[in-house]
Amino acid sequence: MEEQKLLIIDGFNLLSRGYFATAYHQSEDQLPKNDQGLYTNALRVFFQKLFNLIHTHQTSHVTIAWDVKREETNRRQKYDFYKSSRQALPEPLIQQYETLTFALTDLGIEQLTIPPYEADDVIGSLSNKWADVMQSPCFIYSNDRDLLQLLNPHVSQIIAKNKKEHVYSQSDFEADYQITPDQWIDVKALLGDKGDNIPGVKGIGEKSALPLVQRYQTVEKLYQALPELDATFNRSIKRLTEGKKDAFMSKELVTIDQKIPYFDQFDLNRLNYVPKQEYITTILSDLGINVRLYAF
The missing domain is CATH 3.40.50.1010 (5'-nuclease)
Structure with a gap:
């Protein structure tokens, strides 16, 4: 077969x-x-x-x-x-x-x-x-x-x-990005998407978003660690603090539903x-x- x-x-x-x-x-x-x-x-x-x-x-x-x-x-x-x-x-x-x-x-x-x-x-x-x-x-x-x-x-x-x-x-993805595919959600949550009007965190671009997720794994863990963020990311602390609400809302918007009941x-x-x-x-x-x- x-x-x-x-x-x-x-x-x-x-x-x-x-x-x-x-x-x-x-x-x-x-x-x-x-x-x-x-x-x-x-x-x-x-x-x-x-x-x-x-x-x-x-x-x-x-x-x-x-x-x-x-x-x-x-x-x-x-x-x-x-x-x-x-x-x-x-x-x-x-x-x-x-x-x-x-x-x-x-x-x-x-x-x-x-x-x-x-x-x-x-x-x-x-x-x-x-x-x-x-x-x-x-x-x-x-x-x-x-x-x-x-x-x-x-x-x-x-x-x-x-x-x-x-x-x-x-x-291929993991070799290119050093994260797992499900963590792509967290990268997108920080970056946002102009085409879809998803805000992301203002001031956080590709050079920051991926390293942050590589280091802290998820948006949730990133914000838990924010008070003691690695010095490498000092420039991002203010932006992350001000953009917290947008980060979590953006994560909700970029997360693809993989459990639509129709397919049960x-x-x-x-x-x-x-x-x-x-x-x-x-x-x-x-x-x-x-x-x-x-x-x-």
């Missing part, structure tokens, strides 16, 4: 990257459309990457994780500033998302949207369950570095490095996917999309 392998794709991450990469310096009316008048630039990138990943990693199970609407997430419901500065998505991207979800259903590829959770939480909970139950490889496809906290002996993230994609494992009784066999080349070709042709397919 071949080894079972799961591929989880961060849906909006891939679709939006494909859209903006191919829409650069183009107006909406310059973007390619199919015979039905539907935009296709991001769809072509998405499907090319999807089937390339399935072929390259010889996966047996596949799913796409989608976000719910920004205003409906549990983080936004608690903190109204969370991701509040993000701009509305372009209409051609929204249209391609709608087209894509229908096409993936026709292809028999499972899609997961679980209100009020974000795609990160879906990815975290599913990869955690897969690792516990199957104890076999799980590949997360996304360039979102927040997901590095999910790495474990079975879960890796496929990320771009030096213009190539690499399977980035727990051991979830049947992992739902994610089994065996590509049927002729069927794939037919569906993509109907959409006016040409991609390079492999012999599955």
Whole structure:
């Protein structure tokens, strides 16, 4: 029996990257459309990457994780500033998302949207369950570095490095950062995230955040040690003291939920996917999309 392998794709991450990469310096009316008048630039990138990943990693199970609407997430419901500065998505991207979800259903590829959770939480909970139950490889496809906290002996993230994609494992992460993946949460709590409006600790940058976590392990232990902080970090004491509330709030916001109750009784066999080349070709042709397919 071949080894079972799961591929989880961060849906909006891939679709939006494909859209903006191919829409650069183009107006909406310059973007390619199919015979039905539907935009296709991001769809072509998405499907090319999807089937390339399935072929390259010889996966047996596949799913796409989608976000719910920004205003409906549990983080936004608690903190109204969370991701509040993000701009509305372009209409051609929204249209391609709608087209894509229908096409993936026709292809028999499972899609997961679980209100009020974000795609990160879906990815975290599913990869955690897969690792516990199957104890076999799980590949997360996304360039979102927040997901590095999910790495474990079975879960890796496929990320771009030096213009190539690499399977980035727990051991790779620990060699690079000298902390464990779950401690990445504490680094992010101190750094914050401007794109998501997560404040972090003002004045604490990358040169300070990682050494602090390497030395004190967690945000909680760091603040316990604050009165007697190592002299190396004297410049950070005032900043940490003033930013304590933001540090703990930021840690709450950056922590990915790995225990969504939905997955307690979830049947992992739902994610089994065996590509049927002729069927794939037919569906993509109907959409006016040409991609390079492999012999599955």
